[in-house]
Amino acid sequence: xxxxxxxxxxxxxxxxxxxxxxxxxxxxxxxxxxxxxxxxxxxxxxxxxxxxxxxxxxxxxxxxxxxxxxxxxxxxxxxxxxxxxxxxxxxxxxxxxxxxxxxxxxxxxxxxxxxxxxxxxxxxxxxxxxxxxxxxxxxxxxxxxxxxxxxxxxxxxxxxxxxxxxxxxxxxxxxxxxxxxxxxxxxxxxxxxxxxxxxxxxxxxxxxxxxxxxxxxxxxxxxxxxxxxxxxxxxxxxxxxxxxxxxxxxxxxxxxxxxxxxxxxxxxxxxxxxxxxxxxxxxxxxxxxxxxxxxxxxxxxxxxxxxxxxxxxxxxxxxxxxxxxxxxxxxxxxxxxxxxxxxxxxxxxxxxxxxxxxxxxxxxxxxxxxxxxxxxxxxxxxxxxxxxxxxxxxxxxxxxxxxxxxxxxxxxxxxxx
Amino acid sequence: xxxxxxxxxxxxxxxxxxxxxxxxxxxxxxxxxxxxxxxxxxxxxxxxxxxxxxxxxxxxxxxxxxxxxxxxxxxxxxxxxxxxxxxxxxxxxxxxxxxxxxxxxxxxxxxxxxxxxxxxxxxxxxxxxxxxxxxxxxxxxxxxxxxxxxxxxxxxxxxxxxxxxxxxxxxxxxxxxxxxxxxxxxxxxxxxxxxxxxxxxxxxxxxxxxxxxxxxxxxxxxxxxxxxxxxxxxxxxxxxxxxxxxxxxxxxxxxxxxxxxxxxxxxxxxxxxxxxxxxxxxxxxxxxxxxxxxxxxxxxxxxxxxxxxxxxxxxxxxxxxxxxxxxxxxxxxxxxxxxxxxxxxxxxxxxxxxxxxxxxxxxxxxxxxxxxxxxxxxxxxxxxxxxxxxxxxxxxxxxxxxxxxxxxxxxxxxxxx
Numbered sequence: 001x002x003x004x005x006x007x008x009x010x011x012x013x014x015x016x017x018x019x020x021x022x023x024x025x026x027x028x029x030x031x032x033x034x035x036x037x038x039x040x041x042x043x044x045x046x047x048x049x050x051x052x053x054x055x056x057x058x059x060x061x062x063x064x065x066x067x068x069x070x071x072x073x074x075x076x077x078x079x080x081x082x083x084x085x086x087x088x089x090x091x092x093x094x095x096x097x098x099x100x101x102x103x104x105x106x107x108x109x110x111x112x113x114x115x116x117x118x119x120x121x122x123x124x125x126x127x128x129x130x131x132x133x134x135x136x137x138x139x140x141x142x143x144x145x146x147x148x149x150x151x152x153x154x155x156x157x158x159x160x161x162x163x164x165x166x167x168x169x170x171x172x173x174x175x176x177x178x179x180x181x182x183x184x185x186x187x188x189x190x191x192x193x194x195x196x197x198x199x200x201x202x203x204x205x206x207x208x209x210x211x212x213x214x215x216x217x218x219x220x221x222x223x224x225x226x227x228x229x230x231x232x233x234x235x236x237x238x239x240x241x242x243x244x245x246x247x248x249x250x251x252x253x254x255x256x257x258x259x260x261x262x263x264x265x266x267x268x269x270x271x272x273x274x275x276x277x278x279x280x281x282x283x284x285x286x287x288x289x290x291x292x293x294x295x296x297x298x299x300x301x302x303x304x305x306x307x308x309x310x311x312x313x314x315x316x317x318x319x320x321x322x323x324x325x326x327x328x329x330x331x332x333x334x335x336x337x338x339x340x341x342x343x344x345x346x347x348x349x350x351x352x353x354x355x356x357x358x359x360x361x362x363x364x365x366x367x368x369x370x371x372x373x374x375x376x377x378x379x380x381x382x383x384x385x386x387x388x389x390x391x392x393x394x395x396x397x398x399x400x401x402x403x404x405x406x407x408x409x410x411x412x413x414x415x416x417x
Numbered sequence: 418x419x420x421x422x423x424x425x426x427x428x429x430x431x432x433x434x435x436x437x438x439x440x441x442x443x444x445x446x447x448x449x450x451x452x453x454x455x456x457x458x459x460x461x462x463x464x465x466x467x468x469x470x471x472x473x474x475x476x477x478x479x480x481x482x483x484x485x486x487x488x489x490x491x492x493x494x495x496x497x498x499x500x501x502x503x504x505x506x507x508x509x510x511x512x513x514x515x516x517x518x519x520x521x522x523x524x525x526x527x528x529x530x531x532x533x534x535x536x537x538x539x540x541x542x543x544x545x546x547x548x549x550x551x552x553x554x555x556x557x558x559x560x561x562x563x564x565x566x567x568x569x570x571x572x573x574x575x576x577x578x579x580x581x582x583x584x585x586x587x588x589x590x591x592x593x594x595x596x597x598x599x600x601x602x603x604x605x606x607x608x609x610x611x612x613x614x615x616x617x618x619x620x621x622x623x624x625x626x627x628x629x630x631x632x633x634x635x636x637x638x639x640x641x642x643x644x645x646x647x648x649x650x651x652x653x654x655x656x657x658x659x660x661x662x663x664x665x666x667x668x669x670x671x672x673x674x675x676x677x678x679x680x681x682x683x684x685x686x687x688x689x690x691x692x693x694x695x696x697x698x699x700x701x702x703x704x705x706x707x708x709x710x711x712x713x714x715x716x717x718x719x720x721x722x723x724x725x726x727x728x729x730x731x732x733x734x735x736x737x738x739x740x741x742x743x744x745x746x747x748x749x750x751x752x753x754x755x756x757x758x759x760x761x762x763x764x765x766x767x768x769x770x771x772x773x774x775x776x777x778x779x780x781x782x783x784x785x786x787x788x789x790x791x792x793x794x795x796x797x798x799x800x801x802x803x804x805x806x807x808x809x810x811x812x813x814x815x816x817x818x819x820x821x822x823x824x825x826x827x828x829x830x831x832x833x834x
Binding site for chain 1: 424429430431432433434435436437439440441442443444445446447453454455456457458459460465469596598607608609610612613616626627628629630631633639641694696700701702703704705707708709711712713714717718719720721722723724725727728731732761762763775776777806807808809810811812814
């Protein structure tokens with residue numbers, strides 16, 4: 001089966017927006033054992049769309065396309081798909097009902113332009129969009145089945161999972177190949193060092209394929225296996241995961257693909273422990289990550305984002321003398337911030353960050369990338385200093401936040417993993 | 418001139434790596450007035466490469482291609498380009514000298530696999546790579562001039578600038594087209610309503626092209642103009658921006674492309690005012706956004722992320738009676754949270770959020786998507802309730818955070834914009 005991916009939209013064509021959808025779709029398809037032959041992108045141009053739909057219709061068996069399903073005049077996908085297939089657009093009853101229900105649930109009238117979204121090529125099979133107004137659709141153009149999805153990532157992702165992957169698996173037919181994948185999440189190694197440590201997995205387990213993914217600042221190590229005998233595959237892949245995990249040592253967060261905030265949350269939950277956070281340079285990023293995990297209210301009590309020094313003293317009880325002697329970015333300040341957050345929240349554990357994310361604020365002694373992390377536990381409170389090489393505010397905030405969570409993770413892990 | 422971009426490599430094809438090169442190249446080409454017709458990606462496969470080189474050679478005038486120039490066996494670009502053009506590979510003296518100089522400068526011997534990089538299609542024009550071992554090359558396939566560059570971003574960027582852009586400008590000839598773009602950021606309208614309001618801009622200003630971009634929950638309206646006379650274009654685009662802004666009314670955040678946190682930060686800075694935040698359901702997202710803006714420490718003092726109810730009373734001074742009577746998600750709770758944050762931080766303004774981001778925690782009376790926002794100013798403190806239709810934790814957190822910032826923005830805007 002020849003499968004291709006198409007992104008549409010002037011923003012991607014002109015480089016105003018980096019296309020992350022195509023990579024995401026490719027990864028999900030490859031994980032499902034469906035090889036991707038090619039990606040393409042064209043802009044919001046009727047002729048360019050018709051031309052590429054016809055090309056793909058002549059050479060591919062399946063295409064997953066994103067974008068151009070919105071309600072505005074530069075959303076041309078349905079019109080161009082109809083023209084490429086030589087059919088008319090017609091109001092799709094299920095699509096209209098979906099759009100009407102979306103607006104009715106919100107007590108708002110359906111606009112004329114949203115009604116346009118219910119016009120699909122004749123014969124198209126509407127694909128329900130549970131999180132937005134734009135329905136997708138599947139249809140045949142030439143020899144190829146096209147799946148048209150909205151370009152908004154959360155909508156696209158949900159519809160890919162619900163509608164497209166099951167149908168692609170059916171299209172692929174009786175090739176009963178399974179593709180299994182295990183994801184080992186790590187923090188603390190660079191991509192190249194992690195790669196060197198695990199490269200020999202394909203020699204130890206010749207059927208296993210290895211992939212490294214930088215999800216900054218985590219590195220995810222993926223092991224893929226194709227085959228037909230699921231129980232045997234499971235055993236082989238488990239053995240490969242054990243071997244790989246042993247090479248990676250203490251940098252391993254999870255062998256089930258879990259990211260740091262979920263791993264830390266799981267440790268807190270299983271120990272019935274609670275957490276408070278005091279954030280200066282991370283500016284709420286730790287709290288934002290922790291609360292992206294559903295159910296985090298079970299263990300997360302408070303983050304005091306004390307950007308101003310006065311808040312560090314007044315709210316967290318950091319000693320003015322400490323700030324005067326050492327400044328805001330210091331191990332002792334971080335230690336007192338963590339101890340203060342733990343005390344005011346009545347939490348079992350607390351972490352704290354104070355550092356210089358940049359681009360300004362660095363000095364020779366404390367350059368951009370410097371962070372002090374505090375940790376308070378039922379037994380102790382400590383502060384540590386780190387310096388990272390990034391000259392990028394967002395990367396530093398993420399690296400600082402991850403380092404603080406990692407210090408907590410290791411304190412919560414019995415063997416000090 | 419028909420110009421296309423091609424990325425090659427299995428990592429991009431399979432989604433292991435997001436292709437940032439193509440977007441970067443597209444942006445640089447469009448800035449130089451060279452319209453990009455299409456992007457494509459194929460993997461490290463000799464037949465797939467030959468096939469797409471021939472296709473492009475038949476339909477495009479220029480192609481900028483990245484990847485596949487490295488020293489390993491899956492680097493097949495030169496071989497496939499030679500096959501597509503019907504010529505042999507031969508050792509290129511300039512390329513070999515470049516590779517040898519690179520290794521000599523580092524005191525390392527040239528390996529056999531690096532020597533392979535000096536073999537280029539006969540007749541190809543070597544493009545010097547000052548930062549890596551892989552030389553690029555330019556050559557004709559069919560009617561089209563191909564520029565082959567390495568996939569490593571810093572190498573590609575330097576060579577695009579040094580070699581490709583000057584040659585593309587010459588190929589394009591004396592049509593010195595510029596492309597100008599203005600971005601109007603908005604919040605509060607759906608994409609479809611915004612689209613209807615501004616659709617007529619292309620009738621009022623026939624040379625202007627319109628694009629709408631959902632950067633959830635902001636909607637960005639983009640106006641594009643191509644031409645040769647920059648001052649005249651500037652005037653025309655300014656008039657189109659004024660017309661469009663008038664249609665969009667109070668939903669306009671910025672006509673310079675600024676996002677909500679930067680706009681709110683700018684207003685606070687210009688009024689020498691300070692801000693405190695109290696976050697429950699947004700879990701630190703407001704603070705994280707505000708502190709992504711460099712220099713935010715000038716006005717942002719504190720966010721108290723009070724996930725636990727006890728923190729709302731102990732830290733922010735919300736009355737236990739209010740929580741008992743109304744619960745955590747209520748206008749009065751939000752109002753008291755904002756007033757408390759303003760008081761403890763000694764800030765001029767404060768905003769607060771308390772709501773139900775989901776997926777759990779909803780009820781008939783307060784469904785998932787309900788949020789109460791508090792605002793405290795030097796004159797007053799108030800609470801407001803909103804209900805959003807999203808059944809997605811991340812989308813709700815973003816919508817709640819944006820709504821709170823928007824309430825503050827309007828309080829800070831003289832005419833209550």
